[in-house]
Amino acid sequence: MVKGEFLYEGKAKKVFRTDDPDLLLIEFKDDATALDGVKKDRLPDKGILNNHLSAIFFEMLEKNGIETHFEKTISERGMLVNALEIIPVEVIVRNIAAGSISKRLAIPEGTTLKKTVLEFSLKNDELHDPMINHYHIYALDLASAEEMAEIEKVALKVNDIMIPYLKDKGITLVDFKLEFGRHKGKILLGDEISPDTCRFWDSNSGEKLDKDRFRRDLGGVVEAYREVLRRLEGGEGPAVEGKS
Ligand code: 5GP
Numbered sequence: 001m002v003k004g005e006f007l008y009e010g011k012a013k014k015v016f017r018t019d020d021p022d023l024l025l026i027e028f029k030d031d032a033t034a035l036d037g038v039k040k041d042r043l044p045d046k047g048i049l050n051n052h053l054s055a056i057f058f059e060m061l062e063k064n065g066i067e068t069h070f071e072k073t074i075s076e077r078g079m080l081v082n083a084l085e086i087i088p089v090e091v092i093v094r095n096i097a098a099g100s101i102s103k104r105l106a107i108p109e110g111t112t113l114k115k116t117v118l119e120f121s122l123k124n125d126e127l128h129d130p131m132i133n134h135y136h137i138y139a140l141d142l143a144s145a146e147e148m149a150e151i152e153k154v155a156l157k158v159n160d161i162m163i164p165y166l167k168d169k170g171i172t173l174v175d176f177k178l179e180f181g182r183h184k185g186k187i188l189l190g191d192e193i194s195p196d197t198c199r200f201w202d203s204n205s206g207e208k209l210d211k212d213r214f215r216r217d218l219g220g221v222v223e224a225y226r227e228v229l230r231r232l233e234g235g236e237g238p239a240v241e242g243k244s
Pocket of ligand 1: 090092098099100101129175176177196197198199211
């Protein structure tokens with residue numbers, strides 16, 4: 001696989017063409033940003049961990065019938081993915097209140113939601129990813145009603161697959177963000193699935209094992225990501241006493 005032209009750089013990833021027009025190379029960076037880019041840092045090895053973690057999640061989801069853009073891991077920081085026409089809608093799935101929903105609706109963080117909540121945001125950094133609804137999505141022609149029906153079905157299925165998978169490893173899936181795109185007439189799950197894009201809490205202690213450690217200056221960010229990888233790879237529960 002030949003690494004081709006540099007295409008695009010996001011906050012946490014670089015994207016390159018390859019010699020196959022259907023495939024792109026994603027390289028995960030160590031950069032971390034929060035608060036709309038106001039807070040920035042380099043977290044050594046974060047990119048390596050997120051490449052690895054995303055691959056594990058995508059492979060696990062593929063085995064469970066979810067179609068993703070993931071093809072294969074090709075280096076420490078690199079994965080080959082199907083080239084997508086990105087749908088600029090971020091899909092957020094919430095099981096437990098945390099982050100923006102807690103602030104917006106004054107729901108104490110950690111409150112289990114009676115029903116899974118799906119939210120949509122316009123993928124636009126300059127506008128700070130504003131929340132939108134179906135009317136906006138259709139009015140702006142971001143996706144069709146058929147595409148949204150498929151996206152919602154897949155997002156909820158991903159949640160149903162991820163919750164027990166993570167629970168078995170002593171991790172509570174609080175919420176996460178997904179992105180989708182079009183590829184040869186199909187909707188594929190794109191982007192990444194990692195502690196940058198999900199909230200993972202230790203099932204016993206409630207300890208945060210995700211990017212909130214960076215956002216909230218809790219320290220031990222890379223250590224937490226490494227702990228998630230250890231659990232996913234080992235299939236083990238938490239490395240703490242009193243595991244139930
Ligand atoms: P919140 O809306 O509470 O800030 O985020 C909800 C969930 O979606 C969290 O797991 C968060 O990591 C993820 N999320 C939402 N928007 C973004 C984004 O722009 N970038 C990243 N990395 N994650 C996001």
